[in-house]
Amino acid sequence: PKAPPVAHYNLNNVTITSDPLGNQENILLLTPMARFYQQYWDNLLKLSYPHELITLGFILPKTKEGNAATTELQKQIAKTQKSGPEKDRFKSIIILRQDFDPPLQSQDEAERHKIQNQKIRRAAMAKARNSLLFTTLGPATSWVLWLDADVIETPPSLIQDLAAHNKPVIAPNCFQRFYNTEKKTMDERPYDFNNWQDSPTAVELAKKMGPDDILLEGYADMATYRALMAYMHKADGLKQETVPLDGVGGAALLVKADVHRDGAMFPPFSFYHLIETEGFAKMAKRLGWQPFGLPNYKVYHYNE
Ligand code: GDP
Ligand code: MN
Numbered sequence: 001p002k003a004p005p006v007a008h009y010n011l012n013n014v015t016i017t018s019d020p021l022g023n024q025e026n027i028l029l030l031t032p033m034a035r036f037y038q039q040y041w042d043n044l045l046k047l048s049y050p051h052e053l054i055t056l057g058f059i060l061p062k063t064k065e066g067n068a069a070t071t072e073l074q075k076q077i078a079k080t081q082k083s084g085p086e087k088d089r090f091k092s093i094i095i096l097r098q099d100f101d102p103p104l105q106s107q108d109e110a111e112r113h114k115i116q117n118q119k120i121r122r123a124a125m126a127k128a129r130n131s132l133l134f135t136t137l138g139p140a141t142s143w144v145l146w147l148d149a150d151v152i153e154t155p156p157s158l159i160q161d162l163a164a165h166n167k168p169v170i171a172p173n174c175f176q177r178f179y180n181t182e183k184k185t186m187d188e189r190p191y192d193f194n195n196w197q198d199s200p201t202a203v204e205l206a207k208k209m210g211p212d213d214i215l216l217e218g219y220a221d222m223a224t225y226r227a228l229m230a231y232m233h234k235a236d237g238l239k240q241e242t243v244p245l246d247g248v249g250g251a252a253l254l255v256k257a258d259v260h261r262d263g264a265m266f267p268p269f270s271f272y273h274l275i276e277t278e279g280f281a282k283m284a285k286r287l288g289w290q291p292f293g294l295p296n297y298k299v300y301h302y303n304e
Helices: 038-046 064-083 115-136 158-163 200-207 257-261 276-286
Strands: 026-032 054-061 092-098 141-147 151-153 169-180 185-190 252-256 291-301
Touching: 026 115, 038 064, 038 151, 054 064, 054 115, 064 092, 092 115, 115 276, 141 158, 141 257, 158 169, 158 252, 158 291, 252 257, 276 291
Parallel strands: 026 054, 026 141, 054 092, 169 291
Antiparallel strands: 141 252, 151 291, 169 185, 169 252
16 A cells, blocks of 8 residues: 655755745745735735645625625625636635634724724734634745735735835835815825834833733824824835834735744733734744835725
């Protein structure tokens, strides 16, 4: 009888370079999804990176809303992978259902952004991201692109553009389009405040906190005076401009797979008084991987 086959992977042969397309590098695109937006899927299909090199991974909550989103997602997957044009088809797709309790209750934007809801919510999100990451990261993965389900507009060359900087962790600037009732015209505003550079005030605040307390960004009663990338955007600024970051958001984030393989994950607890994606940035830094951001390279979040 033949010995059982053994798959050998030499991680040294998996390149992670500024030219992923030229080197045919595999991308793992991960999305925690509470709601399905058609614009998100349409935007995915427009990504110009070869789809045969992209694996998609989703995690959805086991709630009524999560069930509805799963149904919608599966419908679109069937369309794209079975009857759609061959060039649209992705290498593979994995869907996970989140089965830890209690499941997060469905919350609108105002409710989920309330400060007293944040720690529980962010911890649950961190666990969802970790489950998704640890069940999908493979030996041939070069890059992990985190893309939230409500990021509905990115440049088609997103993967190539972000990877070109050859940074361990890199975040574009997440904005939101809205109708400006004063100007009576469409407008845009910064959305993601989790991309930041640390401040002496935040460092001092953290020193006075209990071991389980976390710092949060974007709340008036917790003024951190951190430098937010959301506000570093310049209309005439260079798209390639990079800034070092101490905290990152997960709306859109490209990570070298080695950063995750080294053990950087999303702490669902206070890690240096940071949680989830912000804690991830800190962990990456402690492992020697410096995160960066692109203040003038924009992606857009859905407007609820
Ligand atoms: P916000 O934009 O910072 O308010 O955060 P969101 O509520 O948009 O959550 C970030 C991402 O996680 C989005 O892609 C959501 O669809 C998704 N999400 C939100 N809550 C859950 C949840 O309970 N479970 C899972 N699996 N995904 C979630
Ligand atoms: Mn969102």
